[in-house]
Amino acid sequence: MEIRPILSALSRNKTGAFLIAAQIALTFAITINAAYVIRDRLATAARPSGVDDEDRVVAVRFAMTSSQNIDALQQRDVATLRGVPGVESVAITNQIPFGGGGWSGGFAVGNTRESPNVNAGMVFDNGDVLKTLGVKVIEGRYFTPDEIMVIDPDTSRDTPPVVLVTRELAKAMFPSGESVLGKTIYLGNTPDAPAVRIIGVIGLMETPWASVSAKHLYSVVFPQRLLQTENQYLLRLKPGALEQTKQAVLAALAKNDPDRVAGRDGLASIAKMRAKRYRGEHAVAGLLIAVTVFLLIVTASGIVGMASLWVNLRRKQIGVRRALGATRGDIVRYFVTENLLITGTGVVAGVIAAQLLNAALVRQMTLPQLPWPGLAFGVVALIVLGVGSVLGPAVRASRLSPALATRSV
Amino acid sequence: MFGYYLRLGLRQLRRSPVLTSLVILTLAVGVAASMSTLTVLYMMSADPIPQKSDRLLTVTLDNAPADSDSKPEDIPRGLSWLDVKALREGGKGLRRSGMYGTGGIVEPQKSGVKNFVAQGIAVDRDFFAMMDVDFKFGSAWRKEDDRDEARVVVISRAMSQKLYGDESPLGRTIKFNNGEFRIVGVLGQWHMLPRFYLMENGRRSGGSTMSDEEEIFLPLSTAIATEQDINGNVNCQSDAAPGYKGLVVSECTFMHYWVELASASDRSDYREYLHAYVGQQKARGRLPRPDQTGLYNVRDWLSFIGVVDDDTRLQTWLAFGFLSVCLVNTIGLLLAKFTSRSGEIGVRRALGASRAQIFAQYLLEAAVLGLVGSVLGVVLAYGMLHIMATQSPDLAALAKMDSLMLLTTVLLSVAAAVLAGLLPTWRATQVVPALQLKSQ
Structure with a gap:
């Protein structure tokens, strides 16, 4: 259609058109990269932890005043907690998903330097941890009660002979896909590294650190109760258990040893710890969403402003065209086509700018590369934004009465 | 003339109020977004101890066993007690201190205050002078106390306030982790941000965070003798004997020096x-691997551990990108604003104003817009920092604007406005007086 006259009009007003195109290009480059980071961070924060009901599983850690008989105290505490109404199961462990701190070690297929160490979390299970978390054994078997060892770290460096591994760790250590049951792995790749035999594979289980890499699902479960003061009590509450249950749990523990002090977070659910762990991801996503929204508003208002200015400058021409027989639709089409040309140019420049910005960001920091489908979506979205913004001024222009517009000539 | 143009500029604010407020709003939002993120970046990468950051050094050693396959990036960031003990006894340097993070229960023995967990650090006496610590009461412990494993502590001002009110607690004993310690000092205003001396993981990878504050300081020798818990990373590349006693004679790293x-x-x-030193230890059969000793001053260390994380940099990049869009938008708005006044410019030019004078007047008008925008920008930036501060304790400590950042905000806003005003102003000077006068 009428592209040639539009182009010739644009060539007389290059500055405005160039500004709009530049703004579209910058907006495109920034929003596309921002949207991609937002998606990446929200996807990280939404990863499943393997805990079936994160609100019902709660944990608490204590600092002790004195080196008392930890073994007796742990047993007394577990017995007391099982008696608290609303508590479904109780476990003692050294670390919990999203907990922040914990144990990790290098595991190797062989005890020689040739086999690489794979770093994995080390979970100590007193026999109730998996049940309490709601994590299932998907292959092989669970520990029998007589396999659970009680180890005092002050006097012993013993390691239980059998372990469970997460499915992800099994895949990482034995990539061929064969069954890992019965296989021996070593706690380190040195000749004196302790050997353990895999008796079962479990599904997802988040590590305390919930790192961004694939390692966040690498864990080895040992059948042992460690006699250390840093242990956590892990509880699964019955559905519908109330705030009073949590108070009752803390009160029961305080009664068993009045001098100890609950950790900073008190009795916290896995859901709460998840929120704390991913606070950074949510903060980044929130900030970028705000920037993106503002950016789109600013750009849209810029297009509206510029289009209104042009409509005002071209009142006479519009009047003449209308007087010579152009319909309202023709006028609207004129401005929309003009905008499409400018926005299109801007978006093409924007695609290049987005790639350049992405390359710079990828070089500077760990960011994934832009996917093409996302770019295509962005192109359509910005063109819609451009046309949407120009529609208002264009319709106003089409309503100009020809008589009024030409009168001042 | 400057004053007159300034008054003209202020008067022009009231003309075409919609366009004016759009310009101001666009500038303010762009400036606020970039300055709030820049403030966090600036605070995060600030030198916590500028007067001596190039003279304070920390050491890393590769103490992995000879047959280890560890790569250079696996070299522990901490040190074993074996090395810390040897280095501090070696006597080299003006002041020296080993240190590790600890913590435990304080029993206030005061009605109404329950037992609580205090964060602590075990240090040598030199730490206080080295870090330019000021005291509200008392001072650091004596040199002999380090040697004698004396049961003495320095506590934070907040803890002193909590336990003893405004009174001086000097000479009192405090019950910490079931031991009795005599208080010899109370900290004054001292606070390090980032807390570089115990950090080894940058942000958000566990371990010590940049804004934590120790509440209790005890002599390192005393902490070792009384087996105080370790709050921090323990990294063992070879096997250690069980318990704390085994740890302190092993190659496990958990300290800094x-x-x-x-x-x-x-x-x-x-x-x-x-x-x-490494050569001498090799002669004794330790440190079997090639010498890969790391020596870092404060700034090197902060950049080595990556104290400024990717997300903060990303936010700052994107915020400045946002500002650039706002800038382009402002150019368009100013173009519209100035174009509508071609008639006025024509008259002034016809009456004898030079192009330079028109240029000065309109650029000053843009600067006035920037100045007004900066006021709104500062308000918005404070709002954004306030929102950021609620995200984490670290950000709460970092999201604070100092006078330098405040001044930068104002300057950035004015500079942005002037920059955006250049093109429209130049266009304004190109107005042909005859053409304008004819059409009126």
């Missing part, structure tokens, strides 16, 4: 000293 040199130029001298 900082040394203050008399002048930054002594650094190469100190490097040679370390080289000699």
